[in-house]
Amino acid sequence: MIKVDKLSKTYTTYERGGTFRDALKSLVIRKKKMVEALKEVSFEIGEGELIGFLGPNGAGKSTTLKILTGILYPTSGEVEIMGYVPWKDRRKYVANIGAVFGQKSQLLFDIPPMDSFLLNQSIYNIPEQAFRKTMNEMVDMLDLENIVRKPTRQLSLGERMKCEFIMAMLHRPKVVFLDEPTIGLDVIAKGKIRDFIHEQNKKGTTFILTTHDLEDVEHLAKRVIVVNHGEIVFDNSMDHLRKYLGDKKSVHVTTRNPLPSLDQPGILIRKQLSNHDAELELDLSKLKLNEFIKELNEKSIINDMSIESLEIENIIKDLYGQEKPNDTPLILGKP
Amino acid sequence: MARTVDLPSPDEQKSNAGPLFQWFKIYIHGMKTAFASRMAYRGDFFMSMFIMMVVELFGPLVTLLIYHNGASFPGWERHEVLLLQGVFLLSRGIAFPFFMGMVWNTISRVQEGTYDLLLIKPRSILQMSIITAFDSEDLGKLIGGILLFIYALKSVPSLPLVNWASFLLLFIFSLITMFAFGLFMSGLGIVWIGNYRIYDIFMSVMDFGLYPRSIFNKLFQTIITWVIPISLLGSFPASALLGKQITGVLGAMLCSIFFLLVGLWFFHRMVRNYTSAGG
Numbered sequence: 164m165i166k167v168d169k170l171s172k173t174y175t176t177y178e179r180g181g182t183f184r185d186a187l188k189s190l191v192i193r194k195k196k197m198v199e200a201l202k203e204v205s206f207e208i209g210e211g212e213l214i215g216f217l218g219p220n221g222a223g224k225s226t227t228l229k230i231l232t233g234i235l236y237p238t239s240g241e242v243e244i245m246g247y248v249p250w251k252d253r254r255k256y257v258a259n260i261g262a263v264f265g266q267k268s269q270l271l272f273d274i275p276p277m278d279s280f281l282l283n284q285s286i287y288n289i290p291e292q293a294f295r296k297t298m299n300e301m302v303d304m305l306d307l308e309n310i311v312r313k314p315t316r317q318l319s320l321g322e323r324m325k326c327e328f329i330m331a332m333l334h335r336p337k338v339v340f341l342d343e344p345t346i347g348l349d350v351i352a353k354g355k356i357r358d359f360i361h362e363q364n365k366k367g368t369t370f371i372l373t374t375h376d377l378e379d380v381e382h383l384a385k386r387v388i389v390v391n392h393g394e395i396v397f398d399n400s401m402d403h404l405r406k407y408l409g410d411k412k413s414v415h416v417t418t419r420n421p422l423p424s425l426d427q428p429g430i431l432i433r434k435q436l437s438n439h440d441a442e443l444e445l446d447l448s449k450l451k452l453n454e455f456i457k458e459l460n461e462k463s464i465i466n467d468m469s470i471e472s473l474e475i476e477n478i479i480k481d482l483y484g485q486e487k488p489n490d491t492p493l494i495l496g497k498p
Numbered sequence: 499m500a501r502t503v504d505l506p507s508p509d510e511q512k513s514n515a516g517p518l519f520q521w522f523k524i525y526i527h528g529m530k531t532a533f534a535s536r537m538a539y540r541g542d543f544f545m546s547m548f549i550m551m552v553v554e555l556f557g558p559l560v561t562l563l564i565y566h567n568g569a570s571f572p573g574w575e576r577h578e579v580l581l582l583q584g585v586f587l588l589s590r591g592i593a594f595p596f597f598m599g600m601v602w603n604t605i606s607r608v609q610e611g612t613y614d615l616l617l618i619k620p621r622s623i624l625q626m627s628i629i630t631a632f633d634s635e636d637l638g639k640l641i642g643g644i645l646l647f648i649y650a651l652k653s654v655p656s657l658p659l660v661n662w663a664s665f666l667l668l669f670i671f672s673l674i675t676m677f678a679f680g681l682f683m684s685g686l687g688i689v690w691i692g693n694y695r696i697y698d699i700f701m702s703v704m705d706f707g708l709y710p711r712s713i714f715n716k717l718f719q720t721i722i723t724w725v726i727p728i729s730l731l732g733s734f735p736a737s738a739l740l741g742k743q744i745t746g747v748l749g750a751m752l753c754s755i756f757f758l759l760v761g762l763w764f765f766h767r768m769v770r771n772y773t774s775a776g777g
Contacts, residue, residue: 174773229614232617233617233618234772234774235773236770253617254620254622255620257619257620258620262618264615267611267615269615271531271535273534273535273538273539274531274534274538278534279531281527281531282527282528282531285524286619286621287619287620288520
């Protein structure tokens with residue numbers, strides 16, 4: 164459904180210093196700087212997939228999204244989505260996609276969301292019956308019955324974001340791009356929106372989710388693409404991502420007697436809370452879990468212990484932290 | 499997995515109406531939405547419209563003062579100059595609320611990064627820039643223009659039909675010129691981010707259209723006819739209506755068409771260079 168081949172985008176920016184003198188100087192002379200936002204990025208996404216598209220700030224994920232939505236022209240490379248080249252067939256193409264930008268509202272601030280929906284109906288030329296049916300279904304699903312007729316400026320952030328989803332999906336798009344859709348929302352609103360995305364995905368809509376909220380990714384995405392420095396550093400399933408740093412466990416242990424020396428292969432002390440309490444990271448390829456528990460219990464007597472898979476946050480931090488993708492290919496086989 | 503709701507896809511959502519009808523349908527909807535937005539603050543809405551109207555009438559007031567003190571524009575009676583200025587205000591009164599808002603809309607959206615939201619709609623970016631920019635308070639300009647036009651017309655003896663026909667044709671060209679101006683400024687607003695002075699420069703240049711072309715020297719007359727056809731905004735249509743002899747009108751019309759075509763090309767070329775704001 165989505166084919167991206169060697170996509171590159173280079174921007175020209177101008178360097179300007181931080182001082183007043185630099186600002187004055189920049190009025191006359193500006194130093195040009197070429198920024199390679201994307202460097203020959205390639206990937207494919209199938210119909211009905213829900214992809215987490217991650218990366219640190221400035222990694223190139225928004226640029227990718229903007230090219231895929233037909234907003235920007237690339238410098239080189241090819242993109243084909245549902246048979247369209249986004250920047251060449253923009254008008255026909257965007258009739259089949261939707262987009263939710265967490266930080267840019269499509270709703271009109273002073274009037275109720277309902278009026279914005281009706282304007283979208285005109286723009287997308289949605290037949291009246293289909294429009295009412297889709298809108299009622301989504302309003303019902305997101306509990307917005309009494310909300311859509313209130314002026315947008317009076318709505319809470321969560322209510323507004325739910326309305327943004329309806330705005331983006333009234334025309335039943337086949338692909339939906341989500342850019343930080345749950346930013347600033349409370350747990351309940353986040354949950355409702357995640358359920359909505361999940362429900363729409365089950366009906367066949369393909370989603371590409373860009374976010375810094377890893378809980379969103381864990382709850383929704385089956386596959387994750389991570390970009391850093393304009394290149395893909397990871398493209399595989401969530402399961403593969405969890406195992407990316409090896410077979411590791413996160414352990415929180417409390418003992419009756421002081422903890423023994425933990426300075427041995429396979430154990431990384433993340434936080435020593437007291438002589439009896441520590442958070443550890445175990446590398447199971449170097450140390451067997453049952454042997455670790457047995458030894459610790461014999462030496463210090465375990466009072467309490469929790470063993471969990473390594474938090475996804477640590478893995479992502481590791482991927483983000485790399486200066487540049489190294490020679491070893493980080494992209495594992497396709498899921 | 500198949501969709502459970504049986505709805506036509508956007509490709510299937512074809513209307514029987516023609517593209518022009520569709521264009522106007524969306525435009526009217528955008529206009530209604532803009533009115534609704536603006537009327538959320540009723541006091542400000544009426545006050546702004548009134549102020550717009552009063553500000554527009556300052557130019558004609560200066561004309562009245564000039565003639566009151568015994569001075570005049572050579573070859574033009576007082577009521578004739580007022581008619582010219584009425585035509586000029588009519589042209590602005592139609593252009594500003596109905597399509598010139600695209601300039602401000604483009605400049606501010608590009609600066610904020612919300613121009614992206616127009617590009618993800620299945621309509622031409624020019625259409626989206628216009629329909630999301632209807633400026634209801636500028637209707638004050640239109641009301642001012644109509645009032646002045648009617649007032650000046652009262653002092654003019656009855657005019658033959660051919661004068662009205664020539665006037666209408668040239669008035670359409672004045673709107674074409676305005677639209678071309680709008681295209682150039684919007685295009686500049688895409689690449690020259692946050693530069694609201696484009697608008698001010700345009701307003702200052704346009705003010706030359708408030709006076710009869712004949713009061714300027716030959717070189718300037720050539721410029722406002724052949725280079726930037728400002729004469730079409732007031733002087734030429736008013737002269738045609740009054741049956742005055744005008745020279746260079748065909749050249750100005752051709753220049754206006756050329757201006758429009760280059761404006762369209764320039765606008766779309768600049769859209770290609772759009773860089774969006776950071777994510």
